[in-house]
Amino acid sequence: GQSLEQPSEVTAVEGAIVQINCTYQTSGFYGLSWYQQHDGGAPTFLSYNGLDGLEETGRFSSFLSRSDSYGYLLLQELQMKDSASYFCAADNTNAGKSTFGDGTTLTVKP
Amino acid sequence: DGGITQSPKYLFRKEGQNVTLSCEQNLNHDAMYWYRQDPGQGLRLIYYSQIVNDFQKGDIAEGYSVSREKKESFPLTVTSAQKNPTAFYLCASSPGQGSGYTFGSGTRLTVV
Numbered sequence: 626g627q628s629l630e631q632p633s634e635v636t637a638v639e640g641a642i643v644q645i646n647c648t649y650q651t652s653g654f655y656g657l658s659w660y661q662q663h664d665g666g667a668p669t670f671l672s673y674n675g676l677d678g679l680e681e682t683g684r685f686s687s688f689l690s691r692s693d694s695y696g697y698l699l700l701q702e703l704q705m706k707d708s709a710s711y712f713c714a715a716d717n718t719n720a721g722k723s724t725f726g727d728g729t730t731l732t733v734k735p
Numbered sequence: 736d737g738g739i740t741q742s743p744k745y746l747f748r749k750e751g752q753n754v755t756l757s758c759e760q761n762l763n764h765d766a767m768y769w770y771r772q773d774p775g776q777g778l779r780l781i782y783y784s785q786i787v788n789d790f791q792k793g794d795i796a797e798g799y800s801v802s803r804e805k806k807e808s809f810p811l812t813v814t815s816a817q818k819n820p821t822a823f824y825l826c827a828s829s830p831g832q833g834s835g836y837t838f839g840s841g842t843r844l845t846v847v
Contacts, residue, residue, distance in 0.1 A: 655833070656833055658836075660835075660836075668836070668838050670835030670837070673834070716833065718832075722768065722783050725777035
């Protein structure tokens with residue numbers, strides 16, 4: 626089977642940096658994706674790591690270590706609008722389907 | 736603008752009734768997916784399709800059916816065999832591996 630683990634909740638203050646970790650156990654692992662979902666909305670794609678290392682997109686960065694089956698999403702200069710759920714998803718080599726973690730609810734406080 | 740359109744936004748189903756959720760995309764993506772999300776949980780894969788006239792079962796396909804007669808369309812039918820259908824249903828498409836999914840705005844299905 627496939628499973629991903631991420632913390633259920635994280636709280637941080639505006640302007641701070643927060644890291645959301647994700648460990649995975651999957652067969653046919655191809656890469657790790659991250660999605661943001663605001664309450665009641667649809668997930669939106671944030672980033673993808675197919676190779677080990679850090680990918681940076683504006684205030685968001687994502688990291689992957691295949692040898693450790695581990696990745697993280699780093700959010701810098703937190704804003705109130707960053708309050709949302711964040712999901713890591715393991716892409717499978719079969720048909721590009723993804724297995725999602727249960728999500729991390731990030732609360733940004735003033 | 737390109738995107739994915741899901742309809743209806745809210746749907747109410749009576750016991751023993753089949754209902755069909757619509758999903759249309761104009762992104763020219765080959766792959767399409769249906770996921771189910773329950774409150775406070777992640778997304779679970781119901782069905783996926785890589786190409787027209789072909790689709791595969793996901794992790795929780797029982798009680799659901801799909802068709803892929805056109806590249807743009809991937810409707811999902813929730814049958815009476817699905818005993819706990821109340822959930823948020825999300826349709827997605829992707830141009831290829833490593834590109835991420837584009838999701839529709841979802842359909843909230845409630846059994847009444």
